[in-house]
Amino acid sequence: MTIPDPTGTPQEPAPSAGLLTHLPVPVKWLMLLVLSAALAGVLEYLHMPAALLLGPMIVAILFAVNSARMAVPRLPYLASQSLLGAMIAQSLDGKVVHRFLQDWPIFVSVVFAIILATSFLGYVLAKRQVLPGSTAVWGTSAGGASAMVLMAEAYGADARLVAFMQYLRVVCVASTAAAVAAFVFHLKGGHAPAFVLFPPVDWLGFVETIAVTAIAAYAGFKLRVPAGNMLVPMFVMGALNSFGIIAITLPPWLLAIAYGIIGWRIGLAFTRRLLRHAARAFPQVFLSIVLLIAFGALLGSLLWLILGVDPLTAYLATSPGGLDSIAIIAASTHVDLPLVMTIQTVRFVFILTLSPSISRFVASRV
Numbered sequence: 001m002t003i004p005d006p007t008g009t010p011q012e013p014a015p016s017a018g019l020l021t022h023l024p025v026p027v028k029w030l031m032l033l034v035l036s037a038a039l040a041g042v043l044e045y046l047h048m049p050a051a052l053l054l055g056p057m058i059v060a061i062l063f064a065v066n067s068a069r070m071a072v073p074r075l076p077y078l079a080s081q082s083l084l085g086a087m088i089a090q091s092l093d094g095k096v097v098h099r100f101l102q103d104w105p106i107f108v109s110v111v112f113a114i115i116l117a118t119s120f121l122g123y124v125l126a127k128r129q130v131l132p133g134s135t136a137v138w139g140t141s142a143g144g145a146s147a148m149v150l151m152a153e154a155y156g157a158d159a160r161l162v163a164f165m166q167y168l169r170v171v172c173v174a175s176t177a178a179a180v181a182a183f184v185f186h187l188k189g190g191h192a193p194a195f196v197l198f199p200p201v202d203w204l205g206f207v208e209t210i211a212v213t214a215i216a217a218y219a220g221f222k223l224r225v226p227a228g229n230m231l232v233p234m235f236v237m238g239a240l241n242s243f244g245i246i247a248i249t250l251p252p253w254l255l256a257i258a259y260g261i262i263g264w265r266i267g268l269a270f271t272r273r274l275l276r277h278a279a280r281a282f283p284q285v286f287l288s289i290v291l292l293i294a295f296g297a298l299l300g301s302l303l304w305l306i307l308g309v310d311p312l313t314a315y316l317a318t319s320p321g322g323l324d325s326i327a328i329i330a331a332s333t334h335v336d337l338p339l340v341m342t343i344q345t346v347r348f349v350f351i352l353t354l355s356p357s358i359s360r361f362v363a364s365r366v
Helices: 024-043 052-067 073-091 094-102 104-127 133-140 145-154 158-183 205-223 228-242 251-266 270-306 311-318 323-330 336-364
Strands: 001-002 011-015
Touching: 001 104, 001 145, 001 251, 024 052, 024 104, 024 251, 052 073, 052 094, 052 158, 052 270, 073 104, 073 145, 073 205, 073 228, 073 251, 073 270, 073 311, 094 336, 104 311, 133 145, 133 158, 133 336, 145 158, 145 251, 145 336, 158 270, 158 311, 158 323, 205 228, 323 336
Parallel strands: none
Antiparallel strands: 001 011
16 A cells, blocks of 8 residues: 555555554544644644644654554645635735835845745755755745645645745744844744634624635636635735725634644655655755845845844844744834735745746756
8 A cells, every 4th residue: 555645646655554553544533633632732832833733744744654544635625725825815915015015126135035045945955865856945935834835735846845844944933033032132022922712703704704715716726726726715815805805704713723634634644754854854954944044134134224124123024934923023022013024925925926937947957
């Protein structure tokens, strides 16, 4: 028996027996659910970035390497991708557009500098055969981690190795940014607000959000847009949100379910061989993350000198992701939040748009 990976490529044969091989399927799913919720809760309590996705993904990896032989059904996975697109659209509002238009040449220059740096690092990792070409590019892309994983899968890269690189970067960047705010600038903050799983919900807004997201996702699927069930809802909902036509309403419990399903999909496709490969690649990948953080700090220094903003604002604005973690740190400190979020959001949109072409270009030259 082979375990299919998210790109459809057969991987190494599964071991004939493991700790979970002979358990009934309902029992395995119940164990996966309970353990995923427990680990996600612990990580959320510790303010770990992307806790609701990392918890289920880590547990699913443990299940996969112990011969669980489970797979997430396609429809819930596609629905979770669509909800992720709608969630991202919440940051694409009119304030970002207005702030971008004020100093767009500077913002575009900063964003393209980061894109060039990540592309070069991806090329080096691919050239040195640390990772396959397109996988290395998607893994080093400083966009939203979840979106990069899903886009990588749609374009044929190994989503599992991309996830390993992306979430390692998220943890390193978020930890470094929080430490800089606390110890370099002596500011308290950087902690996430209290997480409420079941807050009051605007049910009319919720129904509108789900309906429009579903229609947009179906359109993206029928039009055969790569990752269209995520990208089309993201841009449609972002446009409607910017013009005040619809207020995107996504309860935390629904996003937790979506994150969990995505995490399971990635984690259950892991194998012991892939984990060994990730362990061997760790030193080079970690070094690339350190270099990217240092390059972001250099860009922040230039932004500080050119725009005259305070140093912490400049540092957070050019910090290479993740978007949610930087937003939390910026919101809890005295910085120019619109500027930080504008550069972070513009970088995300540009990387999302350009990464397919960059990955093909790099892969063709390795």
